[in-house]
Amino acid sequence: MEWVKAVQLLRAGRRPGVLVTVMSVRGHAPREAGAKMVVAADNVWSTVGGGNLEALGVERSREMIADGVTTPEVLTAALSDKAPYQHGVQCCGGEVKLLLEPLPVVPSVAIFGIGHVGLELARILARHDLELHLVDTRADQLTVERLSVLDDAVAQVHVHNVPVLPELVVGELPRGTHAVIMTHDHAEDAALCDAAIRTDALSTIGLIGSSAKWTRFQRKLAEDGNSAEAIARITTPIGLPELSGKEPAVIAVSVAAWLLQRFTAERQSAPAPSADRHTGSARTAVRRPAPAQREAKA
Template sequence: MEWLKAIELLRTGRLAGVLVTVMSVRGHAPREAGAKMVVAADNVWSTVGGGNLEALAISRSRAMIADGVAVPEVLTAALSDKAPYQHGVQCCGGEVKLLLEPLPVVPSVAIFGVGHVGMELARILARQDIELHLVDSRAEQLTPERLRVLDDAVARVHVHNVPVLPELVVGELPAGTHAVIMTHDHAEDAALCDAAIRTDQLATIGLIGSSAKWTRFQRKLTEDGNSAAAIARITTPIGLPNLPGKEPAVIAVSVAAWLLQRFTTAPSPTTHPAPTTHPTPSPTTHPAPSPTAHLEAAPPSPTAHSEAAVPSPTPPSFPSAPDASPAAGAERQTVSAHSAGRDPAPAQREATA
């Protein structure tokens, strides 16, 4: 059916439209009840009868698209020479009711890092009608077996296995995407932050982590030439600040709720949101704990990091505390694709895209 193909075309192209359906017919009309047409800002597929009736439907549909109307409407048209419209008369003699259903552009979310928290977040967001992008530099995190829990997803899931420089994916995301940065590697997180604030196409940028981590990131992002306004586009810690708990599932619920709030309030991709980051704490300031503030301040343990990969028979050796390994040096030396190249851990680079 042409109208079904049109809806798919709009969805794939992330374009808004309106589905027009003939609800009922009284008397004579050019099409029967159930006939459908799809209207976009610059195109029309199929027909509900042509003439004044169709012209009215197209005109109103395009006004709905321009105004961002999200609620369906019913349009009644009398097909009589006694009822002239701006598009002429249509003297079939009947009356037609049309249902105009908005086809909005669905939200898009990119999760960078599909470890414990990332997978829990993916499972929650998969129940929403969204475009869900899963990005990880570790092939073992994106295997079909591990992602099988998303087989019944309502969302359209796009998997990005990027062994080298996952920050390059940022430039490939649809305009208006909400980026959530929660990888296993703080150097990778920092590179992603740098790439994210260098594009105007993202709706929001959220970072998981502690205040100590954010203090280091702010300093390095500034050294890399980013303005204070650009850095302020990053929200950290991401999630609901008053929801306690550090378990991956709790953090995921918190982040998912934060995202759902922004699906309806996020600014357009070409405008920067107002600064929402937490200020750098001073010696006398102690920010309230957040479910996404990682256990950086606590003594590291093998399980004290929500960002780590799910254990496997041969788990990759990702340290839970960046200061305890060479990864910390990588974070301090390179946090963006514009700095000297990172030398990624072998476990990340052996996988193929």
């Protein structure tokens, strides 16, 4: 189905869109209930019937994309020559309700180091709708058997097996990725930190480890020519300060919660929805229910 491919295309390209579905039909209408189309800022796939009905759906969908709206909406259009029209007369005589469901760009997280903590963190994050990148230089940490605990993942999991220079992966990550550095090797961690702060594409740079480790890293990063402002982009320790414990599962829960807080902050900082600008249709909103590792080694 074209609309399914369109959703996959938008997700792969990390572009927002809106899935428009004919929710219900009363009387005569161009398409039956269940018909779908996908709207992006610069494209439309499939159709819900054309004419004024479809034009209204596309127009409102693009407003939602521009305003960062994340709540589904219902748009009602009367197909009558007596109804006010914005995009031409459509006089089938029926009434159609369209469900507009935002397709937001989901969060992206990269875990560098899939050891005991990294795998536990991956297991938690995999239950969420996001892009999950797993990076390790040790092939035995990324075997199919070991990662089978992620087989039922909701997240899209991307495995990066890089025997050398894992910092090269930093430049391949989607813009806005939250990077968490917790490898088995402090030299590897340092190289990753250096690469991470030399790009503006990452949303979060988190480093696991002790205060002594961070003191050494700050000195090394400064010696390598990084400014104090750039070094300050790294957050360490990571996790919720009130959640203590050194067990891998406890650290992973703490770091996952810390990341979820950042996802929430990103959503809340999105542009506020604009006022209703529709004059040719009634619109109804559908509302849906809305650090531990201080001294641990990765």
